[in-house]
Amino acid sequence: MASGSAVAAAGLATWLVAGLAAGLAAGLAAGLAAWLVAAALLLWAYRRELARLWREPVFGQPILIVESDDWGAGPLTQAGALSRIAEVLQRHRDASGRNPVMSLALVLAVPDGPAIEREGRYCAVALDDARFAPVLGALHAGAAGGVFALQLHGFEHYWPPALMASTDAAVQRWLRGPVPAATEQLPSPLQSRWTDAGALPSGALPAAQIRAAVAAEVEAYTRIVGTPPRLVVPPTFVWTREVEAAWAAAGVQGIVTPGWRYPQRDAQGLPAGDEGPIVNGQRSGELCYVVRTDYFEPARARGASHALEVFGRMAAQGRPCVLENHRDNFIQGTQACEASLRELEALVTGALAQAPAVRFMSTRELERILRARDPQWIVHAWRVRLPFAWQRLRASGRLWKLLRLSGLAAVGSVLVRWAARPAS
Ligand SMILES: [Zn+2]
Structure with a gap:
């Protein structure tokens, strides 16, 4: 009797365990299926952002560019500041023997x-006036x-x-x-x-006036600088597709952006x-x-330590580090100018110490x-691109x-670690 009930109990236990295992397996399979569907939906929802991250060129070595705006027609103290900046840049070289370059966006006239x-009526004094x-x-x-690369502002x-x-x-x-006035003193919306x-x-400008103004500024730049402008930094980053078309028609090839185009100023005066x-x-x-x-x-308060942190992050993401700067860092009195020059020096020496393979170049060369x-600069092999793209994703x-x-x-x-290959 006793042995008969033991056999029955063992049979029941086996049946229970088998049932539990089957239930667990079914549950796991259902859970996995649900996770796969959710993951696919998430990736599908972000497919454009993912494609953008992947398509953006990957640079195999760190690149540092400082872009400084607003130079040209304006306060005469710029002359001394420019010479001091050039002295700092001339003291350093990257591994290829190249000096750091400051890409300067030029303003060609101020009011007379x-x-x-x-x-x-409105009259202007241009940068080739004897006073400048x-x-x-x-x-x-x-x-x-x-050490300077000139571009149009x-x-x-x-x-x-x-x-x-x-x-x-x-x-x-x-x-x-x-004369000369400093445009930094204008209300911000009017600097656009x-x-x-x-x-x-703000309101849109008439198309014919845009075309005439672009043609005139390209002609003035060519006369004053000696070469036609190939790169433009739109003032305050407010510009439109119409302006772009006029620049392209006048021979401009590149546009510097903060990653967005702002066609107007909103009711609060902000780019919109x-x-x-x-x-x-x-x-x-x-x-x-x-x-x-x-x-x-x-x-x-965005000096060398801030810029070097960005530089490190950009190198990991395979992106060139293009830093925005303005002349007002250097023309607000001797003390402020010297402080900015020390930061510039710290940025260049810091970048060379942090990444000895860093390359200096102008924005035009990058374009x-x-x-x-x-x-020679851009990585095309997908396995080499993978870790850079992964870092971009981590910053998304x-x-x-x-x-x-x-x-x-x-x-x-896990997959990236398995598939990635180091840059040669
Ligand atoms: Zn500007």
Whole structure:
């Protein structure tokens, strides 16, 4: 009897275990299927962002570019500041023997205050006026020495009719003040050249006026600099597709962007109407975009240590480090200028110490590399690109958070480690 019940109990246990195992396996299979569906949905929802991250060119070695805006027509203290900047840059070289280059975006004219006062209409003084000879001389000397690369910012750093029509008494005084005026003193919305910010939200400019102004500024740049402009940094990053088309028609090949195009100023005066995102090497017909990464603005607490942190991050992501800077770091008195120069020196020496393989170049050279997808600089083998793309993904914010929550990040990390190959 006893042995009969033991056999029955053992049979029941076996049946229970088998049932449990089958249930568990079915549950696991259902769970796995649900996870796979959720993962596929997540990847599908972010397919454009993923494709963009993957398509963006990957640079196999660290690149450092400092872009400084607003130089040219303006305060004469720029001449001394430019010479001091050139001295700092000339002291250093990368492994290929190349000096660091500062890509300078030029403004070609400021208002002729006395003439405006006298004639009651807008008049300008251009950078090739004898009064600006020391500034132009310093720009040319730095370019000849290989430490400056010149590019177009705008004929003016504003839209003259918007200023002339402004009801702001300070703006009218600024227009009629002594030469040279400093555009940094204008209200921010009025510093935009390619929108009429006389009233907010700003209004679009007439197409014919855009074409005429672009043709005139390209002609003036060619006359003053000696070569036609190939790269433009749109003032305050407010510009439109119409302006782009006019630049392209005038021979411009590259546009520097912060990753977005802002066609107007909103009711609060802020750049608005975001068009993008735009990535490095993206094309619009003949135009090629170059994207600024971050800032090097010592006067605004973004000095060398901030820039070097960005530089390290960009190198890991296979992106060139293109830093935004402005002349006002260097023309607010001797002490401020010297402080900015020390930060510039710290940035260059820090980059060389942090990444001895770093290469210095101008934005124009970077644009050419991007345009040609030059294999000497850009990695094409997918297994070599993988770790760089993975770092981009880790910096993607919300997408990365979702990848981590879903467990896809852990799976991806194993796969990337297995498939990735180091750059030769
Ligand atoms: Zn500017």
